[in-house]
Amino acid sequence: MSISHAPPDPDVVTKSPAPEAAPAESDADSVGRPELVRLVPSSTRRTRVPRWLRRTSGPVLLLILWQLLSSTGVLTPDVLASPGTIARVAGDLFSDGSLPNAMGVSLQRVAIGLLFGVVVGTGLALVSGLFRVGEDLVDASVQMLRTVPFVGLIPLFIIWFGIGEAPKIAIITLGVSFPLYLNVYAGIRGVDAQLIEAGESLGLSRWGLVRHVVLPGALPGAMTGLRYSLGISWLALVFAEQINADAGIGFLMVQARDFLRTDVIVVCLIVYAFLGLLADFVVRTLERLLLQWRPTFTGR
């Protein structure tokens, strides 16, 4: 009478192809069940090596290779000094004050050039990004000028500004302005029109829209521009300091070249590299602080 509602016979249960704990390979094919694969949690899959160690291991390996090549005599000192020699020379240059002095002069040039470049680049980008009239007036000229290699302007700048600090700062300013202009401009024009409309519906004034919607929206672009600019500022500095400089890292390098001191040249190059690294760290920190709202992919 109530057979259909009775608990199923235990024999039937064991024969039914459902037990989840059964090993996958036992009779998977005979019953036609899909083979099960265990998904490993990402925490166990991740390596135990901390991030900073992974990031430094590349340069350290390169350094070891270099030392090996030097000590086995493949690299002779007049081609490239060994890392040990370079470390000693760097120590000497530091202790006699010539390197800190040169770094101070170079850093100051970059800082001033960067400051002017940021003001000019962002200023022009704001004018042409925010106003259609500005776009018509500014954009075409900037697009035209930016195709001129700025290094090619050094002779002209020397004629205009003499051989003091002015042409060096001018060349850095010029190099820095264009990438900033392009990225800030693209950032402004890339702001979501829906957000602008939302801002309008909230009663924001024109300036309020710029301040609360357009500029924050252009910030990711501006940060990209800043990264490019920093890279270019060091490049411009190297070019500027190789010509008629009487102080700075570039001057130190030119002097070393005259005395065939490859060790000093390498020290200067390393200093450039470290300053570049420092600049990158500054931008990374800025991005972390200013762009923490961004819902973007951060890598695995």
Added chain:
Amino acid sequence: MATDVHRPVTTPKSPSTETRSAVRVEGLTRSFDGRAVIDGLDLDVKPGEFVALLGRSGCGKSTLLRILAGLDRDIEGTVLVPRRKAVAFQAPRLMPWKRVWRNVLLGLPGKPDRARAERALEEVGLDHRTHAWPKTLSGGEAQRASLARALVREPDLLLLDEPFGALDALTRIKAQRLVDELWQRRGCAVLLVTHDVEEAVLLADRVLVMDEGVIAYETEIDLERPRGISDPRFGELRAELLQRLGVDAPETSHPAAA
């Protein structure tokens, strides 16, 4: 509540008739490339009235809402709306670079303090997320934040552009209840643009159907609140409206009608 009907999008013809309306639209026309999407439309919304606007996709209902919000001014005709009005869009449109409470206060005159945002967020049940970034909110939370942003302006007219369209079914039911509650407490006029007939019958005092650029049909919903879809009158109204929208409702077999 004295609804202050001014800031005309165009100049009013007879100022004496303004006082009894929260929205007054006469002979409104809006054309896109010579094709009139809204064609001589008239509309009156009383202060405190909840009006739902239905219509097929592309019938111009969102355009009408954008015009009432003051976002679209390429119009002919008379449009009078309250100075204090607020919009909640289908997408929450929160500024991703501002924390939730700053989003709520955005655009308010003067220097409003954080407590004001917190009160508005509490009203929508989001007071625990005041300091969050918008990217960390769920869809329903973001929509509630957007609603708080609209309400903090204490609008006389609240314009809702399919605000529940992107929410999942469960969240939508909660959000609809919330809007119902907020409207009853605030007493502002509401214009809800939607394509969901049930939602319209559930919430509105009056349902309008827009077609061919005008209000083609309108009906008062005099059901007792709170309303339930199990009410037989609800089913009748729903079927009637669906028919007006060009959809013949199956009698009882439709799962949503049960």
